[in-house]
Amino acid sequence: MSEVIVITSGKGGVGKTTTTANLGVGLAERGKKVVLIDTDTGLRNLDLLLGLENRIMYDLIDVTEGRVTYKKALVRHKKYDTLYLLPTSQVKDKMAVNEEQLIALCNELRSEFDYILIDCPAGIEQGFKTAIAAADRAIVVTMPEISAVRDADKIIGELGRADKEDIELIVNRIRPQMVRNGDMLDMDDIDEILSIKCIGQVPDDELVVTSTNRGDPVITNRNSEAGQAYRNIVGRICGEEIPFMEFLEDGFLVKLRRVFGW
Amino acid sequence: MSEDVMFKGSRVGLQLILNETADFGNIRDQLKKKLESALNFFSEGTIIKVAANRLTKEQEAELSLLFKRYGITLQAVDFSLQKSISRKQEEIEAEIPGIRETTIINKTVRGGQEIICNGSIVIQGNVNPGAKIIAGGNIDIQGVCRGIVHAGAFGDSNAFVIADHMMAMQIRIAELVARAPDHIEKTKCTERAFIRDAMIVIEPVHRLGAG
Ligand SMILES: Nc1ncnc2c1ncn2[C@@H]1O[C@H](COP(=O)(O)OP(=O)(O)O)[C@@H](O)[C@H]1O
Ligand SMILES: [Mg+2]
Numbered sequence: 245m246s247e248v249i250v251i252t253s254g255k256g257g258v259g260k261t262t263t264t265a266n267l268g269v270g271l272a273e274r275g276k277k278v279v280l281i282d283t284d285t286g287l288r289n290l291d292l293l294l295g296l297e298n299r300i301m302y303d304l305i306d307v308t309e310g311r312v313t314y315k316k317a318l319v320r321h322k323k324y325d326t327l328y329l330l331p332t333s334q335v336k337d338k339m340a341v342n343e344e345q346l347i348a349l350c351n352e353l354r355s356e357f358d359y360i361l362i363d364c365p366a367g368i369e370q371g372f373k374t375a376i377a378a379a380d381r382a383i384v385v386t387m388p389e390i391s392a393v394r395d396a397d398k399i400i401g402e403l404g405r406a407d408k409e410d411i412e413l414i415v416n417r418i419r420p421q422m423v424r425n426g427d428m429l430d431m432d433d434i435d436e437i438l439s440i441k442c443i444g445q446v447p448d449d450e451l452v453v454t455s456t457n458r459g460d461p462v463i464t465n466r467n468s469e470a471g472q473a474y475r476n477i478v479g480r481i482c483g484e485e486i487p488f489m490e491f492l493e494d495g496f497l498v499k500l501r502r503v504f505g506w
Numbered sequence: 507m508s509e510d511v512m513f514k515g516s517r518v519g520l521q522l523i524l525n526e527t528a529d530f531g532n533i534r535d536q537l538k539k540k541l542e543s544a545l546n547f548f549s550e551g552t553i554i555k556v557a558a559n560r561l562t563k564e565q566e567a568e569l570s571l572l573f574k575r576y577g578i579t580l581q582a583v584d585f586s587l588q589k590s591i592s593r594k595q596e597e598i599e600a601e602i603p604g605i606r607e608t609t610i611i612n613k614t615v616r617g618g619q620e621i622i623c624n625g626s627i628v629i630q631g632n633v634n635p636g637a638k639i640i641a642g643g644n645i646d647i648q649g650v651c652r653g654i655v656h657a658g659a660f661g662d663s664n665a666f667v668i669a670d671h672m673m674a675m676q677i678r679i680a681e682l683v684a685r686a687p688d689h690i691e692k693t694k695c696t697e698r699a700f701i702r703d704a705m706i707v708i709e710p711v712h713r714l715g716a717g
Contacts (some may be wrong), residue, residue: 401619436650
């Protein structure tokens with residue numbers, strides 16, 4: 245059975261694209277057939293994170309407007325041959341794809357793929373509405389800071405209005421030292437406001453940035469804590485019960501309190 | 507996500523406040539969005555007042571039509587004339603339909619969402635930061651209140667707000683406003699905000715029948 249998952253956040257720059265790329269690679273590593281759809285028109289960078297920029301021939305809008313079949317536009321990953329990208333257009337109009345078109349496309353893709361991940365633009369404008377329309381499941385990415393959590397709250401409200409009930413949370417860029425000092429929201433603070441099931445706590449990790457530059461998502465790096473966190477999320481998406489990890493810092497074990505329900 | 511349209515309770519009834527500088531297209535779109543949102547509970551027969559000098563006759567007609575679909579009457583009034591008229595509570599109540607009714611909402615109200623109700627409101631969930639509740643009657647939040655709440659929005663100074671954890675950004679009752687302190691601690695018991703001696707006070711309270 246195939247699943248359409250939208251990765252969304254409200255606030256920009258919290259790690260939607262990073263998450264989409266990592267989960268895509270992680271699922272493909274497990275042998276799943278995965279397609280990543282980039283709907284962030286004008287801000288194309290999912291291709292960059294995957295190191296596929298130079299292989300793009302057609303984009304999402306070429307497909308939805310019927311100029312080419314989706315098979316022609318899909319870009320296969322160099323290393324994982326079950327991972328594909330459907331890139332977004334860098335120049336065309338933001339309104340060029342509508343909800344019906346994306347739903348129709350996802351329904352076509354369902355017959356061929358196990359997972360269809362949609363990287364969503366920031367905000368709650370039309371681009372967001374289009375991106376979530378086809379989704380069976382939504383992952384909201386946030387960061388442990390007040391403005392990001394407030395925006396996540398708004399997004400969860402909007403998802404509810406669109407009758408999306410299956411919503412899960414990833415908290416990205418956690419800095420254990422700051423949480424411990426009380427300078428950053430901890431999981432309890434976040435859960436109190438958002439009260440949705442958390443499926444991931446990803447630490448802030450330089451390796452995320454260096455791997456981005458290499459076009460090789462951090463999830464493949466066995467020495468990275470963020471990589472491990474993403475591998476755990478992939479397991480949870482596949483239905484496994486995986487306890488949350490403890491982050492190592494300054495020789496102390498920092499235990500992030502477990503979120504209610506896990 | 508800025509707002510050019512705002513609903514406000516007042517002694518002259520429910521008021522629609524429009525941003526001075528916003529263009530009509532934006533106003534219409536934002537109103538549509540607000541009205542479509544499943545979380546606005548205007549009672550049938552509600553009258554919403556808008557400043558007469560703010561809209562052209564055509565614009566007024568267009569908005570009237572929009573409101574009518576939700577059973578709401580839009581009335582353009584000259585507020586400068588209305589202000590001097592002090593009305594009795596009975597008169598206000600006679601004009602506002604459903605002011606004695608209670609609406610129950612069994613979920614968390616999230617940032618950006620708004621609940622407007624002529625009568626009283628019970629919320630079985632949290633009211634998050636950036637959420638707004640306006641009630642002609644009382645507001646009872648069976649959860650944490652971190653948003654903006656306005657009880658007795660049409661001038662009923664006997665109205666009150668109850669919350670399991672009262673951490674509201676702003677509490678309004680009738681014409682009075684109380685702002686949250688800059689640092690709010692999580693409260694331990696259910697509290698009630700009400701007017702005493704022309705001030706909003708907050709006191710611990712036991713819910714009737716709460717087990
Ligand atoms: N866990 C992390 N640790 C360190 N840097 C991160 C992490 N997650 C994301 N980043 C960085 O944050 C920036 C924004 O991430 P991105 O995925 O593009 O956000 P979005 O798609 O939500 O706008 C990027 O430069 C990315 O490398
Ligand atoms: Mg992005």
